Every structure is written in structure tokens, then in C-alpha cells.
Amino acid sequence: MSATPVPAHFPEVLRQFPLAGRYVSAAPYGSGHINDTYVVHCDEGRPAPRRYVAQRINHHIFRNVPALMENVQRVTAHLGAKTGPNSRALALVSAADGRPVIQDEFGGWWRLYHFVEGAHTVDRVTSEAEAREAARAFGDFQAQLADLPGGRLQETIPNFHHTRSRFENFRRALAEDKVGRAKEVQPEIDFAFSREADADVLLGLLAQGQVSERVTHNDTKINNVMLDDTTNRAVAVIDLDTVMPGLPLYDFGEMMRTSASSTAEDDPKAENMALVVPYFRVLVEGYLASAVGGVLNATERAHLAFAGKLMTYENGLRFLTDYLQGDTYYKIKHPRHNLDRCRTQFALVRSIEAEQEAIKRILGEVAGV
Numbered sequence: 001m002s003a004t005p006v007p008a009h010f011p012e013v014l015r016q017f018p019l020a021g022r023y024v025s026a027a028p029y030g031s032g033h034i035n036d037t038y039v040v041h042c043d044e045g046r047p048a049p050r051r052y053v054a055q056r057i058n059h060h061i062f063r064n065v066p067a068l069m070e071n072v073q074r075v076t077a078h079l080g081a082k083t084g085p086n087s088r089a090l091a092l093v094s095a096a097d098g099r100p101v102i103q104d105e106f107g108g109w110w111r112l113y114h115f116v117e118g119a120h121t122v123d124r125v126t127s128e129a130e131a132r133e134a135a136r137a138f139g140d141f142q143a144q145l146a147d148l149p150g151g152r153l154q155e156t157i158p159n160f161h162h163t164r165s166r167f168e169n170f171r172r173a174l175a176e177d178k179v180g181r182a183k184e185v186q187p188e189i190d191f192a193f194s195r196e197a198d199a200d201v202l203l204g205l206l207a208q209g210q211v212s213e214r215v216t217h218n219d220t221k222i223n224n225v226m227l228d229d230t231t232n233r234a235v236a237v238i239d240l241d242t243v244m245p246g247l248p249l250y251d252f253g254e255m256m257r258t259s260a261s262s263t264a265e266d267d268p269k270a271e272n273m274a275l276v277v278p279y280f281r282v283l284v285e286g287y288l289a290s291a292v293g294g295v296l297n298a299t300e301r302a303h304l305a306f307a308g309k310l311m312t313y314e315n316g317l318r319f320l321t322d323y324l325q326g327d328t329y330y331k332i333k334h335p336r337h338n339l340d341r342c343r344t345q346f347a348l349v350r351s352i353e354a355e356q357e358a359i360k361r362i363l364g365e366v367a368g369v
Helices: 010-014 065-083 128-144 163-176 186-194 196-207 248-259 277-289 291-295 298-302 304-324 337-354 356-367
Strands: 022-028 036-043 050-057 109-114 214-216 225-228 234-237 244-246
Touching: 010 022, 010 050, 065 109, 065 128, 128 214, 128 225, 128 234, 128 248, 128 277, 128 291, 163 186, 163 196, 163 304, 186 196, 186 304, 186 337, 196 304, 214 248, 244 248, 248 277, 248 304, 277 291, 277 304, 277 356, 298 304, 298 356, 304 337, 304 356, 337 356
Parallel strands: 214 244
Antiparallel strands: 022 036, 036 050, 050 109, 225 234
16 A cells, blocks of 8 residues: 555645644655654745644544544653753644644544654664664653653553453454455464463563553654654654553563564565564663663563563564454555565564573673573
């Protein structure tokens, strides 16, 4: 599926926000799977025109958009207050009526952010320095939100990283087999069942009080960190739709899944996928060197690598579930896209399992466990 073109009624959407200058143009932007994102160019009569990022929120995925935007508004305001007026932290543009989101005549929900200038994202880690910086950025992000006022954030997607729930969704999709695909994915089905016990490990530790719930990002890919064009230091964490209560281990695990892997998650050749052990090491170093490193307990430190395996397994389950259901959740570019994604994830699980000796050595040297 290609990027969604700018809709014809887009200028009407923008008229509900107080733009600086005259709207000139817009174009699809970024590589997200869920929302429709556009960069907006405005002419202020200055040498450097003003830019914004407009997003149409996928309300089929995020079913309670007002609750989601309440979270985003609280988090961006808190981060802005902590980092100061000259920071480049992600900042919302409120609509003319003061709301953080508007609904168009077709039922679409839209929000607007200030464009973070002088910074960029990368879709894949290409150096140890990038991996370390991403880990530091997400660790600091967690720490900055530790004192978020106003009570518990709302769950924008209930049970988002509740791996047992993800497994049961897979089991139901397999039983229903709505589009008749189960017969072609028996090896993947067998793999999913063979690791079922992993689904309950972190949930069990949480129930026992050995790990703690905190405000977490829950989608810690490196392309959700904006890096300064000159220094390559992190200047902003973006894509806040899944910021909600969670385990810090989920965030580290997702970083490990996406930033310490040898190929893209949709590589059609699953054999290309493996854990990049040096990247895993610098992720641990960067994360523990961040502000959150000092508050993680021994159990959390000891389960950093397991969290990477679990998040990889969970995402493989999600891709397999979506494939069995007829590709209703993720955007796809071809009919087997979700199956390719599933196979790379399960290959990465195998690789993590095969690298346990190296992983234990790194956790002993860096995390002290």
C-alpha cells in the first residue's frame, strides 16, 4: 500500500488551526504503519517558511481518539515544561477552539504538530552510536514522565503489550481462519505454540511486584527519535499515540527488537534476520546510562534481553494474527507482507535464543546481573 495522498478537503481541515502564514502545500511524510501523516508548508514571508506535521489518526485502531489526545496533550505539555521554551520537544498546535484534535466532515480525526526543524529520523540503525543514542533518548523520556501529574494515563490500546492477550487473539484468529490461510502457515503456527509459556513471564513478575508499571512509550523504534542534523544527538521523541502505562522492559525490548536486528522486519528472506550482538550491548549501555538507569531494579536489569525476545515473539504473533485475519490492522504493500514480517520476527527469536551466552556476558559486564 502506497502513502495516502493528500485528501481534497485538506485545506478545510487546516482552516480549523491557527497557522502561521498562508498554506502553500502538503505531501505524505514518514513511514508509519497506522496514521496518515503529511508535512505542511506555509509561507510566512520569511527566508525560512514555517512547517507543520498534520496527522489523520486511524480511529479504527485508536477507538477513543479524545482519550488518546488527552494523553498526548498531557505528555507534550509536561515535557515542554521540563525541557524549556527553546527545546525541540514535540509540541501540539491547538485548534482555533482550543481543542487538541478536530473532526472533519467525513468523521476523520486530525491533529497538528509544530515541525521539528534541523532534525531527522532514520528507519534503521546504521551505527553503534545511533543505537546508543536511541536507548538514551527513550530512557530519558521514561524518566521525564515519572512525575507526570494528573493520575494514570488512559490505555489508548487496551492490553497493547499484554502478551497473553496477544496470544489468545492469535488462537482465536487461527480457530476462525476467516480467509483460509492457516493451511499455508503451519510452521509459523507451530512456532507460536512452542513459545507460549514466554507470554506469561513478565506479567507474572508484575503480579508478584517484582517489576513496576511506569509511563512508557511502547513503540521504541529508532524512527521515533529525532536526531539533530549536525550532532546526531536526540532532540525529540515522537509518535506518542501509545504512551500509556506499561513496563520499562517493554520499551527496552522493542528497542532490542528493532535496533539490534540485522535486517528490516519485512525482509522477504527471513534467513537474513539475526541479533546484532554489538548493537545489543550499546543499547544496554545507553539505556542504563540514561536517567532511568538508576531506578531499574535487579529483576528488571536481569530481564532486559528476555524482554527483547518477548517483544519480538509478540510482534511475530501480531503479524501472524493479522495475516490470518486478512490484513486488517497493518498497512501492507503486497499480499504476503504480514507473513514476511512474522517470519523475520520468529527468526530473530531463534537468533536471540542462540546468542544466550553472549547476552549473559554482556548483562554481567554492563548491567551487573
